[in-house]
Amino acid sequence: MTLIPSLRLVRLHLASRRAVPALSAICCVGCVxxxxxxxxxxxxxxxxxxxxxxxxxxxxxxxTASPIGEAERVTGRHLPALRTGTAVLLLAxxxxxxxxxxxxxxxxxxxxxxxxxxxxxxxITLLTAAFLSPHRCWAxxxxxxxxxxxxxxxxxxxxxxxxxxxxxxxxxxxxxPCFSYAGWRPPRSALHLSDPTRNTARERCSSMxxxxxxxxxxxxxxxxxxxxxxAGKATETVSKxxxxxxxxx
Amino acid sequence: xxxxxxxxxxxxxMPLLLPVVAVLLWISPYGRSLAGIAVWTxxxxxxxxxxxxxxxxxxxxxxxxxxxEHRARMRDLMASTARGSWARTLPAWAATALWGLGxxxxxxxVLYGLTAxxxxxxxxxxxxxxxxxxxxxxxxxxxxxxxxxxxxxxxxPLTAIGAFMxxxxxxxxxxxxxxxxxxGPVGAVSDPYRPLFFRTGHAVPEVQxxxxxxxxxxxxxxxxxxxxxxxxxxxxxxxxxxxxxAGMAATALWLAGTGHIARDSGAVDIPLLxxxxxxxxxxxxxxxxxxxxxxxxxxxxxxVLDESAAALRPVTGQLAGVPGVPGRVEERMLPGGxxxxxxxxxxxxxxxxxxxxxxxxSAVARKMRADAACGLLYGSWNVTGQARWAVALGVxxxxxxxxxxVLPGAARPDASVTAxxxxxxxxxxxxxxxxxxxxxxxxxxxxxxxxxxx
Numbered sequence: 281m282t283l284i285p286s287l288r289l290v291r292l293h294l295a296s297r298r299a300v301p302a303l304s305a306i307c308c309v310g311c312v313x314x315x316x317x318x319x320x321x322x323x324x325x326x327x328x329x330x331x332x333x334x335x336x337x338x339x340x341x342x343x344t345a346s347p348i349g350e351a352e353r354v355t356g357r358h359l360p361a362l363r364t365g366t367a368v369l370l371l372a373x374x375x376x377x378x379x380x381x382x383x384x385x386x387x388x389x390x391x392x393x394x395x396x397x398x399x400x401x402x403x404i405t406l407l408t409a410a411f412l413s414p415h416r417c418w419a420x421x422x423x424x425x426x427x428x429x430x431x432x433x434x435x436x437x438x439x440x441x442x443x444x445x446x447x448x449x450x451x452x453x454x455x456x457p458c459f460s461y462a463g464w465r466p467p468r469s470a471l472h473l474s475d476p477t478r479n480t481a482r483e484r485c486s487s488m489x490x491x492x493x494x495x496x497x498x499x500x501x502x503x504x505x506x507x508x509x510x511a512g513k514a515t516e517t518v519s520k521x522x523x524x525x526x527x528x529x
Numbered sequence: 530x531x532x533x534x535x536x537x538x539x540x541x542x543m544p545l546l547l548p549v550v551a552v553l554l555w556i557s558p559y560g561r562s563l564a565g566i567a568v569w570t571x572x573x574x575x576x577x578x579x580x581x582x583x584x585x586x587x588x589x590x591x592x593x594x595x596x597x598e599h600r601a602r603m604r605d606l607m608a609s610t611a612r613g614s615w616a617r618t619l620p621a622w623a624a625t626a627l628w629g630l631g632x633x634x635x636x637x638x639v640l641y642g643l644t645a646x647x648x649x650x651x652x653x654x655x656x657x658x659x660x661x662x663x664x665x666x667x668x669x670x671x672x673x674x675x676x677x678x679x680x681x682x683x684x685x686p687l688t689a690i691g692a693f694m695x696x697x698x699x700x701x702x703x704x705x706x707x708x709x710x711x712x713g714p715v716g717a718v719s720d721p722y723r724p725l726f727f728r729t730g731h732a733v734p735e736v737q738x739x740x741x742x743x744x745x746x747x748x749x750x751x752x753x754x755x756x757x758x759x760x761x762x763x764x765x766x767x768x769x770x771x772x773x774x775a776g777m778a779a780t781a782l783w784l785a786g787t788g789h790i791a792r793d794s795g796a797v798d799i800p801l802l803x804x805x806x807x808x809x810x811x812x813x814x815x816x817x818x819x820x821x822x823x824x825x826x827x828x829x830x831x832x833v834l835d836e837s838a839a840a841l842r843p844v845t846g847q848l849a850g851v852p853g854v855p856g857r858v859e860e861r862m863l864p865g866g867x868x869x870x871x872x873x874x875x876x877x878x879x880x881x882x883x884x885x886x887x888x889x890x891s892a893v894a895r896k897m898r899a900d901a902a903c904g905l906l907y908g909s910w911n912v913t914g915q916a917r918w919a920v921a922l923g924v925x926x927x928x929x930x931x932x933x934x935v936l937p938g939a940a941r942p943d944a945s946v947t948a949x950x951x952x953x954x955x956x957x958x959x960x961x962x963x964x965x966x967x968x969x970x971x972x973x974x975x976x977x978x979x980x981x982x983x
Contacts, residue, residue, distance in 0.1 A: 418686030
């Protein structure tokens with residue numbers, strides 16, 4: 281038995297993983313930003329490309345399902361290489377398709393943000409497929425995407441919501457599953473960036489239609505540096521988190 | 530059939546996904562609203578916002594259930610059973626939908642139970658519940674139909690992600706104030722506190738229920754159209770159902786298209802469904818905090834009255850008793866700036882701050898004081914004229930906000946205005962009140978210059 285699988289074996293393995301329908305599905309997902317829908321601004325402009333990346337990642341993860349099951353494991357020693365190769369191939373194809381779509385109509389945040397989100401979400405999906413089931417691997421990335429949308433709306437700047445961070449800020453070195461797998465915890469300063477030039481929460485939330493007008497422009501007090509209060513004149517009620525951030529004269 | 534439904538309920542995928550849904554619900558406006566002030570209109574609106582997380586998961590789960598026969602390679606075997614595929618698979622759809630509706634019922638019960646325990650005014654609103662239930666049924670039915678008609682390993686993830694994208698597009702349309710967004714269950718275009726102050730009808734939820742119910746009926750009808758779905762009677766019924774559903778959805782879209790969304794106030798008007806008296810102010814008796822200048826709020830906001838009054842007291846305390854200054858400040862919904870009517874100053878209430886559930890932050894309190902100072906002094910936010918500007922800044926500075934950079938509607942002051950404001954703020958409170966009593970009329974008329982200030 282040779283170390284390199286034959287071309288026929290590769291073709292059969294790709295067929296068993298529904299590679300062609302998977303590529304078609306990724307193409308369909310990648311074409312969504314090209315549709316003549318109104319281009320959203322604010323958080324929605326970031327969430328839509330993220331949903332596209334989550335869709336492509338879900339297809340990559342779901343394609344790892346084997347139609348043969350346990351019997352496949354005893355057929356030879358090429359299976360790990362074939363599985364890895366299929367996932368890498370589909371991920372590379374998804375990257376190329378989304379990059380092409382982004383080149384035609386750049387998403388909010390730029391193409392790099394989209395590809396970064398695709399890589400990270402594909403990592404989450406593949407890990408979920410390995411530990412849970414390939415058929416159910418779409419649920420956690422979808423939940424994470426919705427969570428990122430909420431984080432965007434609430435102006436959470438934690439590194440755990442790396443897909444919504446602008447590429448100009450310090451990039452995360454790895455995706456969250458890698459953090460947890462390696463047992464590495466980002467430093468506190470990295471979790472709560474308070475760069476005022478990036479604190480555009482007011483701009484972003486003002487255009488978020490999913491929240492009513494009265495709820496907009498409400499930055500989280502934990503990330504808001506409030507004005508100085510003169511000693512002895514603090515007649516107003518100030519939240520505890522804010523009080524901690526006020527230098528007492 | 531009941532036994533089959535019981536089996537499907539026991540072996541459904543929804544219970545496995547409910548923890549995910551619960552987490553998504555908690556981080557949605559639903560969870561955040563529990564920390565905020567208990568107002569029925571606001572609590573009702575968050576139910577629809579919660580669909581952003583619940584809807585895609587429901588659609589994905591339904592697609593997963595709908596494609597089960599294909600996934601388990603049971604289609605040929607099941608085709609030989611006595612029942613057609615429509616009657617055979619409906620219990621699976623019903624079980625999935627029942628799990629989702631049960632979860633929604635629990636969520637509504639918790640939300641409304643907590644609201645009933647702490648709300649100071651109002652009653653439960655059932656239209657948002659109806660919209661949420663109808664939209665959820667549409668997600669379940671649509672997902673199930675897609676899963677059954679287009680089975681495959683990718684159908685569940687693509688249905689879930691597609692549903693999420695549809696919701697994002699609906700929210701985008703709402704952001705653009707497009708009338709078609711009125712048919713979508715998410716992306717509120719109107720302020721949830723508006724019904725407290727202005728009469729609003731049920732036109733929007735009616736359109737949303739018709740649209741969602743139409744989609745659900747359309748999907749269920751489409752399930753009966755394939756050859757193996759059943760006999761001719763079943764297929765005819767399916768065609769009727771599909772046509773009815775498509776008609777309902779199209780009607781709802783047409784009704785939404787005739788609507789108009791006011792850009793300033795967010796008021797929605799659908800002429801064909803307009804109810805009498807819509808848009809008129811709602812009469813209510815405000816609750817007030819006793820003081821030299823009373824601070825009043827809507828009775829639904831009784832719990833934040835003391836906090837609001839405390840935030841405004843540094844300004845109201847300075848201006849109390851000055852001739853010409855209104856004796857009451859009432860916080861309410863105002864599309865424009867403040868106005869003085871009948872000896873009362875009406876200022877916009879900081880609903881966002883009330884909604885957060887946290888004590889008022891210093892930034893919000895400073896803005897409230899600046900608004901109130903300008904309104905009490907001049908009856909508007911028009912601070913044109915350096916003397917008017919300096920006096921308003923001085924009052925705000927004396928209230929403990931020396932760093933307030935700008936007043937509402939004004940630019941950053943120059944050095945001479947700032948210096949005059951500091952001088953005015955440094956006066957003794959009695960001297961400041963005395964000067965205002967003597968010069969407020971001239972100041973309002975714009976007859977004073979910066980050099981006339983003490």
